[in-house]
Amino acid sequence: MSHRIVILGAGTGGTLTANRLRKAYGSDEATITVVDQDDQHVYQPGLLFVPFGLTHPEDIVRSRQRQLHKGIDYRQSPIDHVDLEADTVHLADGSTLGYDVLVVATGATLVPEETEGLAEWPPNVHTFYTVDGAARLEQALAELDGGRVVVNVVDMPIKCPVAPLEFCFLADWFFTDRGIRDRIQLTYVTPLDAAFTKPVAAATLGGMLDDRGIELVTEFNTGEVDGAGGKLVSYDEREVPFDLAVVIPLHGGQAYVGRSEGLGDELGFVPTDPATLQSTVKPNVFAIGDATTLPASKAGSVTHFEGDVLVENVRRFLAGQDLDATYDGHANCFIETGFGKAMLIDFNYDQEPVPGHFPAAVGLPLLKESRLNHLGKLMFQWFYWHALLPGRDIPGVGSHMPEAGKTTTPS
Amino acid sequence: MPTKTVTGVEVDVTDDGFFTNPDQWTEAMAPELAADEGIEPLTDQHWQVLRFMRSEYAEKGTGPTVRVLGKTSGVTVKELYQLFPKGPAKIAARIAGIPKPRGCI
Numbered sequence: 002m003s004h005r006i007v008i009l010g011a012g013t014g015g016t017l018t019a020n021r022l023r024k025a026y027g028s029d030e031a032t033i034t035v036v037d038q039d040d041q042h043v044y045q046p047g048l049l050f051v052p053f054g055l056t057h058p059e060d061i062v063r064s065r066q067r068q069l070h071k072g073i074d075y076r077q078s079p080i081d082h083v084d085l086e087a088d089t090v091h092l093a094d095g096s097t098l099g100y101d102v103l104v105v106a107t108g109a110t111l112v113p114e115e116t117e118g119l120a121e122w123p124p125n126v127h128t129f130y131t132v133d134g135a136a137r138l139e140q141a142l143a144e145l146d147g148g149r150v151v152v153n154v155v156d157m158p159i160k161c162p163v164a165p166l167e168f169c170f171l172a173d174w175f176f177t178d179r180g181i182r183d184r185i186q187l188t189y190v191t192p193l194d195a196a197f198t199k200p201v202a203a204a205t206l207g208g209m210l211d212d213r214g215i216e217l218v219t220e221f222n223t224g225e226v227d228g229a230g231g232k233l234v235s236y237d238e239r240e241v242p243f244d245l246a247v248v249i250p251l252h253g254g255q256a257y258v259g260r261s262e263g264l265g266d267e268l269g270f271v272p273t274d275p276a277t278l279q280s281t282v283k284p285n286v287f288a289i290g291d292a293t294t295l296p297a298s299k300a301g302s303v304t305h306f307e308g309d310v311l312v313e314n315v316r317r318f319l320a321g322q323d324l325d326a327t328y329d330g331h332a333n334c335f336i337e338t339g340f341g342k343a344m345l346i347d348f349n350y351d352q353e354p355v356p357g358h359f360p361a362a363v364g365l366p367l368l369k370e371s372r373l374n375h376l377g378k379l380m381f382q383w384f385y386w387h388a389l390l391p392g393r394d395i396p397g398v399g400s401h402m403p404e405a406g407k408t409t410t411p412s
Numbered sequence: 413m414p415t416k417t418v419t420g421v422e423v424d425v426t427d428d429g430f431f432t433n434p435d436q437w438t439e440a441m442a443p444e445l446a447a448d449e450g451i452e453p454l455t456d457q458h459w460q461v462l463r464f465m466r467s468e469y470a471e472k473g474t475g476p477t478v479r480v481l482g483k484t485s486g487v488t489v490k491e492l493y494q495l496f497p498k499g500p501a502k503i504a505a506r507i508a509g510i511p512k513p514r515g516c517i
């Protein structure tokens with residue numbers, strides 16, 4: 002009998018899962034159906050570069066459907082809800098899809114409406130986390146000739162936790178390049194108690210902010226973004242004034258998750274086993290990428306590494322076998338640091354980012370700025386469309402974190 | 413491992429004052445722990461949050477973040493900051509005798 006596999010979302014995780022599953026099963030062994038609400042696949046890491054004119058919206062968006070291999074059914078409709086008991090997905094166009102295995106890959110969404118004053122996006126308040134926001138910010142930055150620029154993360158979790166820091170580094174370069182750096186006061190405002198979540202990387206990144214004259218405000222829990230008054234106000238009544246604010250809004254799971262009885266937690270993320278990627282809500286439901294509750298960064302590289310274990314486990318589940326519990330939380334991020342350089346960090350659930358080389362002693366420098374890493378960051382876009390989404394393996398880089406080349410052993 | 417004496421009883425805590433063994437905590441300890449945080453007296457609303465923290469911990473193995481507290485405890489985030497200024501999730505966890513909430517990565 003042919004298995005029915007339904008994948009919700011055709012972003013990073015949904016696309017790579019569908020393509021890999023299509024290779025794993027012959028067309029008479031399984032039907033694979035993917036659902037998404039539109040046909041605009043955004044290369045999200047590119048959003049960081051749009052405000053600085055380094056790339057353009059049309060260069061980072063492609064057709065979703067064209068990233069899916071032959072033999073995959075694509076359904077374009079918003080998802081209304083999932084009926085876990087009946088193993089059925091209800092689409093907003095009124096149709097339904099029954100499944101033997103469901104893969105949730107609908108990512109995270111921005112919820113600016115949960116912060117007072119943010120949903121209106123006043124003229125001096127911006128974000129680069131959406132295509133429209135990034136384009137609007139490009140214009141605002143081009144017109145700015147001085148003042149206080151504040152970059153604020155409202156609260157974790159967010160997609161790509163290093164992106165707001167990269168934005169600061171690029172802004173420092175951008176204003177220097179335009180010859181107005183001395184007229185700009187740049188401030189990074191975070192709810193964390195340091196520049197980043199992991200201690201060794203936080204110290205390095207904090208030092209880099211300092212070197213560039215970027216002020217760091219920590220443990221700031223934004224309660225209100227007051228555009229008219231030009232200030233961020235924290236819940237404990239501290240204030241940070243700004244002329245232009247770049248805000249990363251709160252993130253949550255998708256609204257349909259909340260409408261699907263039993264599928265999500267309070268924030269709309271799907272409770273998922275961190276080692277197997279099977280959901281804990283029902284055995285035939287799996288989840289990948291930003292949609293899960295995994296204690297890992299919400300990043301494309303994490304989604305990519307999860308793909309291996311997920312596809313193997315869907316196969317094992319359908320064959321009635323025990324699951325493979327080996328996803329280790331591997332994450333790998335290039336951090337753009339401005340002036341044509343970047344840094345690379347590589348870590349997992351247990352090992353925090355440390356210096357060394359990736360993937361082994363001869364390789365890209367870790368936790369250290371270099372031109373090579375900047376080229377790596379630029380190459381990633383090519384790699385994303387041509388290797389990651391189609392589900393090709395990269396020679397020399399497996400899904401588990403390599404320990405060779407790191408200067409300390411896992412704690 | 414540091415210890416601390418609350419209502420005459422010795423309990424295990426971390427360097428930053430979080431209980432490592434929530435079973436050593438009793439409701440009678442809460443007023444004294446709260447006073448250490450500068451919170452006096454404990455009102456019904458404080459207790460609503462503290463009991464919620466305990467039950468969440470028992471169920472999930474970690475205390476909730478401020479955002480989850482605001483969505484599920486029946487007390488808004490704004491009120492939480494009035495009740496426990498300077499970080500409701502951490503301070504309420506210390507008073508409720510549970511480990512530091514894991515938070516997010």
Ligand SMILES: Cc1cc2nc3c(=O)[nH]c(=O)nc-3n(C[C@H](O)[C@H](O)[C@H](O)COP(=O)(O)OP(=O)(O)OC[C@H]3O[C@@H](n4cnc5c(N)ncnc54)[C@H](O)[C@@H]3O)c2cc1C
Nearest residue numbers: 010012013014038045046079080107108290291300301302
């Ligand atoms: C500014 C920025 C910079 C980033 N930089 C990096 C980086 O440098 N490196 C890195 O590794 N990662 C980076 N990321 C993160 C990375 O893009 C995401 O982690 C990754 O895309 C997650 O994949 P996903 O499949 O979980 O979600 P997505 O790729 O977001 O896909 C989710 C899909 O679900 C669909 N969907 C949602 N709700 C519904 C519904 N109700 N009905 C139908 N369809 C629905 C959406 O349309 C979307 O296509 C960055 C992200 C941002 C925003």
